[in-house]
Amino acid sequence: MQGFWRDTVEFFPILLNGVALTIVVTIGSLILSTLLGLVWALMRVSDIGFLAGLSASVINVIRGIPIIVLLFYLYFVMPDLGVTLTALQAAILGLGIAYSAYQAENFRAGIEAIDKGQIEAAQTIGMGWWLTMRRVVLPQAVRIVLPPYGNVMIMMLKDSSQASTITVAELALQGKLIASSTFKNTSVFTLVALMYLTMSIPLILLVRHFEKRAGKR
């Protein structure tokens, strides 16, 4: 136990650098996946057949490819096609694209849960499609969508560790590097696990808050 404390003091600052990158990757891909997911979802619920079909195919393709393969593709294959991305850019882009599929399905479920009468009421005061979405449907869908959205945030935080496979020195990779050079596997990975857990707890509380609020109405 005494050894663990000594290791903690020694490794914590290095691991903290990893935490910073983990947070950057998580927030970056969260924003990207939210925006992309919203675009796919709106395309899907639009009455334009071509857009809806395109969005459905994109979502299925993304869902059918493992995140790690997507990351390899962006980082190792794109340079051959003339697009060179830094590891961090590739990580955010890859995770953002991968998660946009799940976000899209979540958003679509929220949008489709809104009573048809709401949309008709908006139409009868002369609102077009976009205004109806912006003023009537989306503000109500947010309430429904927030609890699962919180879960996606937690999953993303953990899946950001996959960025380690393309050399992003986030928490998991930092841990692995320290462990392989010091052989103190137990101390290092216990610390890494505790740090992920610490970052998850605020998100878990946030989800609980969302769920309580959604249950109220």
Added chain:
Amino acid sequence: MIELDDVHKSFGKVEVLKGITASVEKGEVVCIIGPSGSGKSTILRCINGLESYDRGGISVEGTRVDRNAPSIVSIRTQVSMVFQRFNLFPHRTALENVVEGPLYVKKEPRVQAMERGRALLAQVGLAEKADMHPPQLSGGQQQRVAIARALAMQPKAILFDEPTSALDPELVGEVLSVMRKLADDGMTMVVVTHEMGFARDVADRVLFIDGGVIVEQGPAKSVLNQPQHARTQDFLRRVLHPL
């Protein structure tokens, strides 16, 4: 001002409207009565393009109603609608519900829209409920907010789709009296209703619809008091004397 000419409409294989021809003049109050499933609501929904129709023509002030044409927006701002289940926006206050159209569709200045919105809420007797959200209001109050929301678009006509059918009996009166006041002020109204008393006292004309056709029409009092057609007589007997 509203003309329907041989309108046909099917949902899948079921033909709900089998050639409806009717017109509504400016300032007129027309009540549509008939058994459920007869196509009454569908007629209203076709007039403002919530539903498409298959054959025939509908026009509002000379403009053909086509729900896929850009002109539908201007038709909808001229012909407002009040729904059976109110369909107020639950995430906005009563006042916000009323000014939503003026602010975001008609782009009225905010101060002016708010002032008009408050006046409309006062007109339906809800001045003090302006900042309440719909779930905090009774059904009758919600429906009156919905009427204020329809009025806020300064429409030339309002379509009412069974406006009192979802209300507890003791709340029906407050909504009907607001509607009666509108009628007295000269608003053009098409009302699908089961309130025969309202139809008799307020409507200029009554259309009795059954099986997708207009079975009988005429001045309210004559249709309701001396129905000519056997189906009308039968329907009225069942509505007025259910036991």
